[in-house]
Amino acid sequence: MTRAVDRASQILLALASGTPRLGVSEISELVDVPKPTVFTMLRTLERRGLVVQEAEGGKYALGPAVLQLGNAFLDGSELRARSASWSDMLARQAGEAVWVAVLSGPNIVVVHHTLRPDDLVQILEVGAAVPWHACALGRALVASTPDETQDTLLAAPLRRLTGKTVVDPNALRQELAEVRARGYAVENEEATLGDAGIAAPVFDWSGRVVGALGIVGPVDRLLAEGRQGRLTDAVRSTARALSRDLGAGRATPGAE
Amino acid sequence: MTRAVDRASQILLALASGTPRLGVSEISELVDVPKPTVFTMLRTLERRGLVVQEAEGGKYALGPAVLQLGNAFLDGSELRARSASWSDMLARQAGEAVWVAVLSGPNIVVVHHTLRPDDLVQILEVGAAVPWHACALGRALVASTPDETQDTLLAAPLRRLTGKTVVDPNALRQELAEVRARGYAVENEEATLGDAGIAAPVFDWSGRVVGALGIVGPVDRLLAEGRQGRLTDAVRSTARALSRDLGAGRATPGAE
């Protein structure tokens, strides 16, 4: 581990963590590194366009080169490439928005988003991050990770996003076991009031979970009696098809 | 300048430069750093999710955390936030796709893309990078940068994308002077065969150029006689309005 590189990584992630512009002193406090060290690293990151300084003597922000990194990540994502057609099909079938996401630290981050097939204004959420424990995508994904990954994620502080967000590690651990057993996750207003989610894990050729696919939309539509079951089946079979597309075998967990 | 951090930045940018998966030896050659050093830095970047290793002993790729950085950059971009409505208006007016871009090293990178207002299938290009010299957006932007920035960009190797791409530094320098004088750039099949672009620079409150806004589309539509002039006027007045929205004064270069 290169200490300087790890610190610089933390600086970049601090700049991505909510407040878009931070001063040297603020960053120094957030990442617990002395100001001259932060200053030198910011100058170095600025050199490659990963960070920009607003004005002479002013605050720092992420620079355009990180957008290029993000885009290159998406371009190189086989999960994203292969999910487009399955996701489009599910959106038409379900009449709802479909997201495909991967795990990134304590969050899931959306790598593909098919808009709900209607003419209403929607925001493309590719790149959006949501805490794993507060959404169906996150639970579906994490439920299929190794126990030590789950232990790590459950040991970290869990943020409450709405009054309904479950943040008790024991309750979540039990929920993950249930999700794993039945092969899909359902979330009801834990990430956003008024919205629910249904998601299933996606596996690759080696049998490992590489992401999750799911629908997200208004709770009164998604969880309506008689409709939830059909949506769940549609989500699961689409996730299964996507897994197969990625080389997963028939015996993959959740793919029975 | 922190040497280790600069090297790690180069490793990240190498992973974004075209081939999505690279081995330790390949990266070592690309960035001219010994393999054990590359290895240790990759492990450090992996720790924060900026890089992932495909399989044990395998190749490395950018990780999901860079997508979060890219998204955070977009979320924090005032240029992007303020350009959305102006860009939508111009797209309706011109009947073409509208891009807003910033400079990132030798490329421009798209921060906002309004789709052409028709029902044909289009790909959202946010995050896409194009060499500055090969597109109208890049020329419009660079023409308004300080001389030393232009000198730096013209000194670097310039890639030819089509048979029509101008790569002679002297010819480009003259073109930049002309772009600056008239306040907009036009590009004809230099980035993509069949496509042309018209763009104008965007300024902020301090009078500095912060981006460019332009339309991109089929050359026979954009550069049609009688139409090019009207499109140019529409692009320039939209860029001017966006600049005003960002606090630029009336006397800003290109804003007469």
Add this chain to the structure above:
DNA sequence: TGCTACCGTTTCGTTCAGCCGAATGGAAGT
């Protein structure tokens, strides 16, 4: 207007982390 607090930035001496050549074990290719 003057003072205080805190900012970003600079300086410079210290020390240990970053560095990398050499070596290793393993896998791919022939």
Add this chain to the structure above:
DNA sequence: ACTTCCATTCGGCTGAACGAAACGGTAGCA
């Protein structure tokens, strides 16, 4: 079975990373 080249490990050396102290400047306040 052998060769080649991969990713990874090891360990000694030195200069880069580090950070306390200080500086110049600005914002905020009385």
